[in-house]
Amino acid sequence: MTRRYPASLGLGAFLVLAATLFFWVSAFSVPYIKSLSYLHSDGNGVKYGNFGWCKTDNSLCFKHDGYAWHPEFIGGKHTTGALIFVALTAAFGTLAWLSILHSIYNLSSGFLSAFLTGLTALCATISFFIVVVVFGVAHHRFKHEGLSPHYGGAFPLVIVGWLVYLIALPLIIIGWIRERHYRREIVATEGVTTTEITHKRRWF
Secondary structure (H helix, E strand, O other), rough: OOOOOHHHHHHHHHHHHHHHHHHHHHHHHOEEEOOOOOOOEEOOOOEEEOOOOOEEOOOOOOOOOOOOOOOOOOOHHHHHHHOOHHHHHHHHHHHHHHHHHHHHOOOHHHHHHHHHHHHHHHHHHHHHHHHHHHHHHHHHHHHOOOOOOOEEHHHHHHHHHHHHHHHHHHHHHHHHHHOOOOOOHHOOOOOOOOHHHHOOOOOO
């Protein structure tokens, strides 16, 4: 019998991979990927990323822990410390994706893949709130001061990545449960042909 796996598990693996890439790219925004930021301001000519900031013309960059702009950025020097959750989400997402791939061929890792996906979704939720609050407040305050702020590409990437993780989690759980149920049926079935077993299986 050809080895197959639930479609929900395959779709979940794809979504986890996509969301993880979104978070990795966001984690390496300014000052590493200089074209990508959470927020940039035309008024003061600065763009802000996960672990620092750069001038909009990239003539000057700082890779340090925290922003010096106060009170525009809540948290002050602790801001980029909190944004470590974006990188943690990407790291856990990578582990979750690898575990999902392994669970397709080894049911014993199915629970681990569901757990890691859930943990990743939790970290993504924390990251989402940190990014939205920190840069949402900064955007409002910069705008109030007439500094013409604009959201950068990393801002929607985190939001979309968070939503994708939330969609992927139930798919991974459903896929694991279906795979587990199917394999139990295989063990419990005696004298059933391969064709009959294949027809019994549900691919969702």
